[in-house]
Amino acid sequence: MAPPPALPVHPPSGPHHDSKPPKKSQKEMTKAERKELQERQRAAKAEAKASSQPSSSTPAQKKSNKPAEIVPRPPPTPGRAPREATRGAAAVAHETAAGANERGLRIFSHFGLPKAVSAPKGDIHPVTLRLALQFSEFKIVGANARCIATLIAFKTVIQDYVTPQNTTLSRHLMTHLSPQISHLVAARPMSVTMGNAIRQLKLEISGSDIDLPEQDAKDLLCAKIDQYLSERVLAADGIIEENGQKKIKDGDVILTYARSSVVEKVLLAAHESGRRFSVIVVDSRPLLEGKRLLSVLSHAGIKCKYILLPSIGSIITEVSTVIVGAHSIHTNGAVYSRAGTALVAMMAKQHSIPFIVCCETYKFSEGVQLDSFTKNELAPPGDRIATFPLTKPRESLTLANSPHLEVLNPLYDLTPPTSITAVVTEVGIVPPNSISSIPVALGRLL
Amino acid sequence: MTPAESANAATSHRSVDILVSKLRRRQVVGSREAALETLRVLRQVVSKARFSNIDQLVSLIKSVGRRLVEAQPKEHSVGNTVRKILHHIREEYNAASKSNGRKAIKMDLSISNFILQGQMRKQNGALKSEATITLKEDDPRDPDSFARALKPVLMEAIQDVLDELETVYDNISKMAKDHIHPDEIILTIGHSKTVEAFLKSAGHYRNYTVIVAETGPSYSGHTMAKALSAAGISTFLVPDSSIYAIMSRVTKVILGAHAILANGGMFAITGSLLAATAARVHSTPVVVCAGQFKLTPLWNLYHEFGALDFADPSSVLGFEEGNLVDKVEVLNPYYDYVGPEMVDVFITNDGDHPPSSVYRLIKETYDDEDHDL
Numbered sequence: 001m002a003p004p005p006a007l008p009v010h011p012p013s014g015p016h017h018d019s020k021p022p023k024k025s026q027k028e029m030t031k032a033e034r035k036e037l038q039e040r041q042r043a044a045k046a047e048a049k050a051s052s053q054p055s056s057s058t059p060a061q062k063k064s065n066k067p068a069e070i071v072p073r074p075p076p077t078p079g080r081a082p083r084e085a086t087r088g089a090a091a092v093a094h095e096t097a098a099g100a101n102e103r104g105l106r107i108f109s110h111f112g113l114p115k116a117v118s119a120p121k122g123d124i125h126p127v128t129l130r131l132a133l134q135f136s137e138f139k140i141v142g143a144n145a146r147c148i149a150t151l152i153a154f155k156t157v158i159q160d161y162v163t164p165q166n167t168t169l170s171r172h173l174m175t176h177l178s179p180q181i182s183h184l185v186a187a188r189p190m191s192v193t194m195g196n197a198i199r200q201l202k203l204e205i206s207g208s209d210i211d212l213p214e215q216d217a218k219d220l221l222c223a224k225i226d227q228y229l230s231e232r233v234l235a236a237d238g239i240i241e242e243n244g245q246k247k248i249k250d251g252d253v254i255l256t257y258a259r260s261s262v263v264e265k266v267l268l269a270a271h272e273s274g275r276r277f278s279v280i281v282v283d284s285r286p287l288l289e290g291k292r293l294l295s296v297l298s299h300a301g302i303k304c305k306y307i308l309l310p311s312i313g314s315i316i317t318e319v320s321t322v323i324v325g326a327h328s329i330h331t332n333g334a335v336y337s338r339a340g341t342a343l344v345a346m347m348a349k350q351h352s353i354p355f356i357v358c359c360e361t362y363k364f365s366e367g368v369q370l371d372s373f374t375k376n377e378l379a380p381p382g383d384r385i386a387t388f389p390l391t392k393p394r395e396s397l398t399l400a401n402s403p404h405l406e407v408l409n410p411l412y413d414l415t416p417p418t419s420i421t422a423v424v425t426e427v428g429i430v431p432p433n434s435i436s437s438i439p440v441a442l443g444r445l446l
Numbered sequence: 447m448t449p450a451e452s453a454n455a456a457t458s459h460r461s462v463d464i465l466v467s468k469l470r471r472r473q474v475v476g477s478r479e480a481a482l483e484t485l486r487v488l489r490q491v492v493s494k495a496r497f498s499n500i501d502q503l504v505s506l507i508k509s510v511g512r513r514l515v516e517a518q519p520k521e522h523s524v525g526n527t528v529r530k531i532l533h534h535i536r537e538e539y540n541a542a543s544k545s546n547g548r549k550a551i552k553m554d555l556s557i558s559n560f561i562l563q564g565q566m567r568k569q570n571g572a573l574k575s576e577a578t579i580t581l582k583e584d585d586p587r588d589p590d591s592f593a594r595a596l597k598p599v600l601m602e603a604i605q606d607v608l609d610e611l612e613t614v615y616d617n618i619s620k621m622a623k624d625h626i627h628p629d630e631i632i633l634t635i636g637h638s639k640t641v642e643a644f645l646k647s648a649g650h651y652r653n654y655t656v657i658v659a660e661t662g663p664s665y666s667g668h669t670m671a672k673a674l675s676a677a678g679i680s681t682f683l684v685p686d687s688s689i690y691a692i693m694s695r696v697t698k699v700i701l702g703a704h705a706i707l708a709n710g711g712m713f714a715i716t717g718s719l720l721a722a723t724a725a726r727v728h729s730t731p732v733v734v735c736a737g738q739f740k741l742t743p744l745w746n747l748y749h750e751f752g753a754l755d756f757a758d759p760s761s762v763l764g765f766e767e768g769n770l771v772d773k774v775e776v777l778n779p780y781y782d783y784v785g786p787e788m789v790d791v792f793i794t795n796d797g798d799h800p801p802s803s804v805y806r807l808i809k810e811t812y813d814d815e816d817h818d819l
Contacts, residue, residue: 108682284687285662291767298773305775306763308662309686310635310717314779340687343720346727372691389663389761398668398683405675407683413691 108408122179125160127153132187141289143327143363144233144261147193150184151229154201155222169217170208189377192328192365200228236360236426237262244323244358244424245270252277252320258338259289260325262358264296271302278302280319284309284340286379286409288387309340312347322348326359332368333417333432339410345419354421361425361438372413379409459494461487462510469518477523477704481739482611484514484527489604498592500539507532511819520755522705522742525819529812534603536813542596610795614737615640617795619647625733625793630654630697636715637666638702640735642673649679657682657696659689661717663761663778686717690724699725703736708743708808710786710801719782722789731790738794743808743817746783755780
C-alpha cells in the first residue's frame with residue numbers, strides 16, 4: 001500500500017473542523033461575505049487534502065474519507081442544508097430562496113484549485129522553487145516529465161545537503177527533503193510517478209550505510225536516482241517503443257489523444273522503421289497538448305489529421321487502432337489519464353477498434369479508483385495557456401466564475417478497464433485485467 | 447396570362463430571390479429562423495399567385511420550395527415548412543371540395559393511409575373552410591374564381607403555421623417542469639435556443655444544476671452558460687473532455703437538434719454523438735428538445751459525417767500555428783448524426799414522442815408525394 005511519502009496523515013475528518021469559530025450567524029452576512037467564507041473553506045479543505053494524500057489513497061483512507069465528505073457542515077441556515085445533503089435526500093429537500101443563491105454542487109467542492117505558489121515554508125532549495133513554478137505554470141507537464149524533473153532536482157538538493165552535527169544522513173536527509181516535496185505538492189498535486197519515485201528514494205535513503213563518508217553516501221544516492229531514471233523510465237520507454245510499434249501496420253490509421261511522450265516515441269519509431277501509416281491527433285481543452293504532438297509528428301513527415309474531441313464521432317470509423325498514454329494505471333486495470341481519454345476509449349469500444357495504452361510499470365498505482373471524482377485536479381480557470389481559438393472574441397467567452405456560474409476544468413479522467421484492449425508495458429503487452437499480477441512478477445519492485 | 451406563366455412570375459418573385467441569396471450566404475441560419483423566413487415568403491407567394499385549380503397552386507409552391515431548398519440543402523427546416531404548407535393546402539382544399547359534394551382527392555389504399563385513418567384529430571378540428579365556400583375549378587368564364595374562393599382559408603392556414611412557429615419555444619418549455627425534478631444535474635452541450643428556453647422555464651419551478659460542455663470549436667457552451675446563470679440557474683461550465691467523468695453524476699442529458707430524421711435519429715451540433723454515447727454507457731436518459739418544424743422526411747444510413755457539412759478549420763487550428771497549417775489536415779464537421787437508439791424522448795411543441803414514433807409524426811405532418819420537392 002502506498003504510504004503517503006511526505007507528511008503525516010491528517011485524520012480524515014480534518015477538513016471539517018474548520019470555520020466553526022468565525023461563524024457568527026450566516027444570516028447576518030452579505031452574499032459576498034458568505035461566498036468568501038465558502039471559498040476559504042474550500043481552499044482550506046483542498047490544502048488539507050492535498051497534503052494529507054498526495055499519492056493514491058489507500059482503500060481504507062478512501063472509505064473513511066467518503067462519509068466525512070457527505071456529512072453536511074454545520075447547517076448555517078435551514079435553507080442551505082438540503083443542498084448539502086446527498087442526492088438520496090433530495091426528495092425531502094424543500095428549496096428556499098437561500099438555496100437558490102447557493103453555488104450549486106458539493107460534489108466538486110473537493111477538487112483542489114491550484115493556487116499561486118505560496119511563500120516557501122522552511123528551508124527550500126532554489127532548484128525546488130524553480131521547479132514548483134514550472135509545475136504551477138504548466139511549463140513542465142506529463143507524468144514522465146514531472147517525475148524526471150523532480151528526480152534531477154533532488155539530485156542537486158542532495159548534493160547541496162550537509163548533514164548537521166549529531167545526526168546521520170540516513171536519518172536526517174528525509175526531513176530535509178520533506179519540505180521540498182510539500183512545496184512541490186503545493187504548486188500542483190503530486191503525480192503518481194513522482195510518488196512512486198520518491199517512495200523508492202526514501203527507501204534508499206533509510207537503507208544507506210551509516211558508516212559511509214557523507215560525500216560517498218550522496219554520490220551513491222545520486223547514482224541510485226540515475227539508475228531508477230534509466231531503468232524504470234528511459235529503458236522502459238525503449239522497450240515500449242519496440243513493443244508498441246509492432247501493433248502498427250502499413251496503411252493503418254492511428255488515432256491518439258492529447259500528447260503522451262511514450263506514444264510520440266512509438267509513432268516516431270514506427271515511422272523511422274519505414275511503416276506507412278497516418279495519424280489522427282484528437283485534442284481538447286483545457287490544455288490542447290495535441291498541438292505539440294502534431295508539430296513533432298508532422299515535422300517527422302507523418303501524415304496527420306487534427307480534430308477536436310467533439311468531432312470524434314465523425315472520424316472514428318476510419319481508425320484502425322487507438323494508442324494513448326497514461327498518467328497512472330490502477331490494479332484493476334483502470335487507466336487514469338488526461339481528461340477525454342475515457343471518451344475516446346468509449347467511442348473506440350463502440351466501433352470495436354483496439355484501444356492500446358502505453359504505460360511504464362513505474363506508473364502503476366496500487367489501489368482501485370472507481371470514478372473520476374474521488375481524485376482529480378483542476379486546471380486554472382481562464383485562458384492562461386491560450387487554448388481558445390483567436391478567432392473567438394474574448395468577450396463571448398466565460399473565463400471566470402460569476403454568480404451562479406462556476407468554471408471547472410478537470411485535468412484527468414478514469415478509463416474503465418472494460419474499454420481497454422491492451423496495455424503495452426516494458427514487461428510485455430498485457431490485458432488490463434492482468435495488471436494486478438505485474439508487481440508480483442516484478443518482485444514488488446514498485 | 448396563362449396559369450403557367452403566372453407560376454413562373456411568382457417563382458421569380460423578388461422575396462424568393464432575396465431569401466435564396468440570404469440562405470446561400472448563410473445570412474439566415476438556424477432552423478427556426480429559416481422556417482420563419484420561408485413561411486413569410488410563401489405567404490407572399492400564395493397571396494399574389496394566380497391559379498385556377500389545385501394542381502397549379504401545388505406545383506407553384508413546389509417550384510418555389512425547390513429553389514429555396516437548393517439554395518441551402520443543409521437547412522432542412524426550409525423544405526419541411528414547404529411540405530407542411532402543401533399539406534395544409536391540400537387539407538383545406540379537400541375539406542372545401544368535400545363540402546361542395548365533390549369527391550376528395552383520390553387516396554390510394556395503402557399502409558400509410560391506413561395509419562392516417564386513426565389520426566385525423568388535427569385535420570378535423572382546425573379546418574377553416576366550414577362548408578361556407580363553393581369551389582369551381584377551371585371555370586372557363588372566370589379563371590380566378592377558384593383562387594378567390596380558396597385564398598382566404600389558405601392565408602389563415604399559413605397564419606396558423608406561423609403562429610405555431612412563433613410560440614414553439616413557449617410550447618416546448620411548458621412541459622419542462624414535468625421532466626425536471628428538484629436537485630437534478632442536467633448536462634447539455636452547445637447553445638440551443640430551444641434547450642435554453644426549456645431549462646429557463648424549468649428554473650422557475652425547480653432548483654437544479656446544469657452542467658454545460660463548452661462544445662469546441664464554436665465554444666457556444668459559453669453563451670449557454672452565461673444565459674442560464676443569468677436566469678439564476680446554478681451552472682457549471684466544463685470542457686468537452688470531462689463529459690465522461692461527469693456523466694456518472696448526471697441525471698439527464700438534454701440536447702437540441704438541427705433536424706429530426708424519419709428513422710428517429712437526428713442531426714445535431716458536433717459533440718452530441720459523444721454526449722449521447724457517454725449517456726448510453728452510463729444509462730443516463732437522453733432528452734431532445736425540438737420544435738415540430740424540425741421533423742424531416744430524410745434518412746441517414748450510410749455515412750457518419752453528420753450532414754456532410756463542414757465549418758471553417760481556423761477555429762480548430764488557427765493561423766498562430768502557421769508552420770503546421772499547410773502540413774496537416776484539419777477537420778471541423780458541423781453536425782453529428784445521432785442514431786435513434788441513442789435518444790430516449792423527443793420533446794416537441796406537439797407533446798413527447800419516442801424516436802420510434804417519429805415516422806408516424808412525419809406521416810401525419812407531411813404528404814407522401816412531397817418528400818421529394
